[in-house]
Structure formats: structure tokens, C-alpha cells
Amino acid sequence: MRRAVSALLRKDLQLELRAPQAVPAMALFSITTLVVFHFAIQRGQVEGDLAAGVLWVTLLFAAMLGTSRLFVADHEEGGLDGFLLAPVDRTALLVAKAISMFSYLVVVEIVAVPAFAIMLLGPTPGAGALAQLVLVLVLADAGVALVGTMVGALAVQTRARDLLVPLLALPLLIPVVIAAAKATTPLLAASAGDVEARWLLILGLYDLVFGLLAYAVFDFLVED
Amino acid sequence: MTSQLLYGTRLRALSLLTAVTLTAGFALAFFYAPMDADQGFMQKIFYVHVPMAIVALCGFVFAGIMAIQHLRTRDARYDLRSYVAIHLSLILGAGVLITGSIWAKASWGHWWVWDEPTLVSFLVVFLLYATYQPLRFSIEDPERQARYASVFAVVAGAFVPLNFLAVRMAQSYTHPRVFATADGGLPDKMKLAFVVCLLGMSALYVTLWKYEMASKHTSAQLRSLRRKLGGDEAVTPTGRSAAPSLGTSQ
Numbered sequence: 001m002r003r004a005v006s007a008l009l010r011k012d013l014q015l016e017l018r019a020p021q022a023v024p025a026m027a028l029f030s031i032t033t034l035v036v037f038h039f040a041i042q043r044g045q046v047e048g049d050l051a052a053g054v055l056w057v058t059l060l061f062a063a064m065l066g067t068s069r070l071f072v073a074d075h076e077e078g079g080l081d082g083f084l085l086a087p088v089d090r091t092a093l094l095v096a097k098a099i100s101m102f103s104y105l106v107v108v109e110i111v112a113v114p115a116f117a118i119m120l121l122g123p124t125p126g127a128g129a130l131a132q133l134v135l136v137l138v139l140a141d142a143g144v145a146l147v148g149t150m151v152g153a154l155a156v157q158t159r160a161r162d163l164l165v166p167l168l169a170l171p172l173l174i175p176v177v178i179a180a181a182k183a184t185t186p187l188l189a190a191s192a193g194d195v196e197a198r199w200l201l202i203l204g205l206y207d208l209v210f211g212l213l214a215y216a217v218f219d220f221l222v223e224d
Numbered sequence: 225m226t227s228q229l230l231y232g233t234r235l236r237a238l239s240l241l242t243a244v245t246l247t248a249g250f251a252l253a254f255f256y257a258p259m260d261a262d263q264g265f266m267q268k269i270f271y272v273h274v275p276m277a278i279v280a281l282c283g284f285v286f287a288g289i290m291a292i293q294h295l296r297t298r299d300a301r302y303d304l305r306s307y308v309a310i311h312l313s314l315i316l317g318a319g320v321l322i323t324g325s326i327w328a329k330a331s332w333g334h335w336w337v338w339d340e341p342t343l344v345s346f347l348v349v350f351l352l353y354a355t356y357q358p359l360r361f362s363i364e365d366p367e368r369q370a371r372y373a374s375v376f377a378v379v380a381g382a383f384v385p386l387n388f389l390a391v392r393m394a395q396s397y398t399h400p401r402v403f404a405t406a407d408g409g410l411p412d413k414m415k416l417a418f419v420v421c422l423l424g425m426s427a428l429y430v431t432l433w434k435y436e437m438a439s440k441h442t443s444a445q446l447r448s449l450r451r452k453l454g455g456d457e458a459v460t461p462t463g464r465s466a467a468p469s470l471g472t473s474q
């Protein structure tokens with residue numbers, strides 16, 4: 001299992017390193033979205049709940065872009081068929097894809113969050129707020145990666161692939177948006193506060209539920 | 225053959241039962257239950273809106289359970305049950321959103337209020353399930369369509385309680401909450417009317433579900449009989465469809 005996961009993960013990351021496709025598009029898209037936000041909400045600087053909203057909408061839409069590309073190469077080049085012929089557990093594909101989606105999101109956030117702080121964010125968060133922000137980002141990314149893997153695997157076999165991904169994933173991710181936006185609001189406020197523990201709890205619970213759910217249903221998504 | 229007969233039976237009795245309980249429920253709601261002190265006559269919409277929401281959510285859960293059965297047994301009939309349940313719940317769900325909106329306008333003065341967590345959660349759930357039909361429609365292979373639709377129904381069914389929890393936590397409780405008192409604080413006369421309305425709405429759901437199942441089974445049966453008699457030319461090809469196809473397998 002571990003060997004299969006690491007082989008699949010190495011393949012994914014190597015592919016992305018040699019011919020970058022999803023990550024640069026996601027990063028560029030998130031920065032463009034920030035510019036769009038600047039003009040759409042007509043503010044030079046944002047803080048508090050508005051800042052949290054701008055940040056999460058940007059990250060979420062960038063994640064949609066990555067989700068719809070996640071299985072495309074495997075589907076078109078026959079990687080899925082090859083995987084199905086190999087005598088390994090299918091959960092290996094779920095784990096590998098979720099980890100690669102998670103790492104894409106982390107890379108995108110390394111670009112997008114500083115860009116957001118420079119371009120739009122009014123107050124400068126301190127070290128404590130930054131550490132808490134990283135924790136919220138990690139928990140939210142895990143949820144987005146799990147849902148993205150499920151929805152990506154489901155949508156890649158359909159005709160309306162790129163149409164279905166946001167339609168399916170956005171409603172499913174609303175609890176993540178609620179908890180992440182509520183959690184980051186005090187971190188981005190002018191007088192910085194602490195994250196409320198219950199939002200971290202909701203994010204953790206979401207990750208747990210969707211992790212188990214993905215584990216349970218993924219086998220049915222990669223048959224034949 | 226037996227399955228078709230099974231779906232066709234007791235439809236008349238069920239229809240009668242539905243008509244009687246629903247009429248009785250509404251009669252109780254209008255003539256027996258007391259007027260609400262705050263909201264007056266407008267509060268009567270409670271007897272339609274809340275039972276409809278409860279039945280629609282139970283329908284989604286039922287669809288999820290049928291989908292688990294389908295994934296376990298690979299029996300196409302479970303997929304059909306799940307499909308019909310989601311279809312009807314979506315129709316009821318549209319009704320819930322419309323009546324909820326009317327109630328919000330009457331009691332708070334706005335067509336939509338974000339402070340009512342139950343209604344907001346319901347909208348999110350409705351939006352998610354609204355993608356069920358497009359999802360089915362965009363998969364051509366019937367076996368794969370059924371399998372993916374079942375995966376969707378299971379995931380969405382598990383999502384429902386999680387979503388209600390998250391949305392409820394996100395609200396500041398600024399509005400008086402009528403729903404929270406639905407079990408405990410309701411006067412006995414109102415409670416009786418509410419329970420009868422809930423039973424009537426459930427009976428309506430079951431009856432409509434049975435009718436749609438019977439209709440789907442009968443047309444599948446008819447197709448396979450036509451094919452037996454006249455060969456493949458006698459049957460017009462169905463083309464792409466979001467509905468599960470049973471006929472070809474029988």
C-alpha cells in the first residue's frame with residue numbers, strides 16, 4: 001500500500017514538475033481573482049470578515065480549477081487503466097491523489113496568501129496570528145483535497161466534466177467555507193484576536209467525515 | 225413480473241389514505257388549532273412548510289440508504305428507488321423554499337433571511353441535490369450512471385447532517401425560533417394538527433413514490449414485451465436519459 005501510494009504520488013509530482021499545468025494556472029488565477037476583487041468591491045484595503053471572505057473565495061475558486069484537472073491526465077493517457085491492472089488496493093489512488101491535491105493547494109497558498117497580504121490586507125498579522133492561520137489553512141486544505149479527489153474522480157468520467165466540478169464541489173464545501181471564514185476573521189482584524197476552537201473542531205470533524213466517506217465510496221468510482 | 229405487480233397494488237387505498245389524512249390535517253390546522261398570538265393567520269403556513277421539509281429530508285436519507293443497497297447488491301431496482309426518492313424530494317424541496325420564503329416575508333418583512341439556519345441549510349442541500357440529474361444525464365453508460373449516482377446519493381446523504389450543524393453554528397440567534405419549539409413548547413392542539421399534517425405529507429410522499437415506481441416499472445415491462453413480440457425494430461430507442469433504465473436487463 002505504502003509503496004503504491006508513494007509511486008503514484010511520485011508520478012503525479014514529477015509530472016507537475018516537468019510539465020507544470022495545474023499549479024501555475026491555480027496560482028495565476030488566484031492572483032487575478034484578487035485583482036478582480038479589488039475592483040469589484042472597490043476597496044484598496046480589507047480587514048476582518050471581508051478579508052476572510054475575499055481570501056476564502058479566492059482559494060476555493062483556485063481549488064476548483066485544480067480539481068477539474070486532477071484526474072484528466074490519468075483518464076486521457078490511460079493511467080487509470082494501468083492502475084486498475086496493477087494488483088494494488090484502489091485506496092492507494094485516493095490517498096495519492098488527495099496528497100497531491102493537498103500539496104498543490106499548499107504551493108498555491110504560498111503564492112496567494114502573501115500576495116493577498118501585500119495587495120489587499122490592511123492590518124499586518126503578527127507571528128501568533130500567522131501560526132493560527134497556517135493551522136486553519138492546513139485543516140481546510142485537507143477537507144478541500146478530500147472532496148476535490150472524490151468530485152474529480154466522479155466528474156472525469158462524465159461528459160460535462162468541467163461544468164460538474166464546481167456544481168458538485170461548492171455546495172459540499174460550504175461547511176468548510178463557513179468554518180474557515182469564521183476562524184480567520186479575528187486573525188485578519190485590525191485588533192487581532194484568537195481563533196475560536198469550535199471552528200477548528202468543525203473543520204477537523206469535516207475532514208474526518210469526508211475522509212471516511214471518501215475511503216468508503218472511492219472503490220466504486222474507479223471500477224472497469 | 226412479480227416486481228411490477230408489487231408496485232401496482234394498494235395504490236387506490238394509499239391515495240385515499242393520503243387524501244383523508246391531508247384533508248384532516250389541514251382542517252385541524254385551520255379550524256381546531258388556535259391562532260398564533262404573534263403571527264396570526266400567517267402562522268398556518270407552518271403546517272405545510274415544516275412537514276414538507278421533514279419529509280423531503282427523510283426522502284434524501286432514504287435515497288442514500290437505497291444507494292448503499294445498490295452499491296452492495298448491484299441490483300438496478302435499488303438505483304431506481306433512490307432516483308425516484310431524490311426526484312420527489314427535489315420537488316418537495318422547491319415547495320419548502322417557496323413556502324419558507326413566503327413565511328419569511330410575512331413575519332420578518334423580507335423574502336429571504338440568512339438568520340434562519342434551517343432554511344439556509346435547506347437551500348444548500350437543495351442546491352447540491354439539484355446537480356443529481358445533470359450528473360446522471362452526463363454519463364452515458366447505464367451501469368456507470370447508476371453506480372456514480374449512488375455514490376453521489378451516499379455522499380450527499382452523509383453531507384446533510386454535517387451541513388445543518390455547520391450552518392446552525394454560524395448563526396447569531398437574533399430571530400425568535402419557531403422550529404426549536406416544534407417538539408417541546410407547542411400547545412397540544414397545535415401539536416395534534418402538526419402531527420396529522422406530518423402524517424399526511426408522509427403519506428403523500430409514499431403514494432407519489434409508489435406511483436412513479438409503478439409507472440417506471442410498467443413502461444420498462446411494456447418495452448421488454450414489445451421487444452419480445454416484434455424484435456428490436458418494434459422498440460423506439462430511448463436515447464440518452466437521466467432516468468435509470470430497467471427494461472433492457474429484464
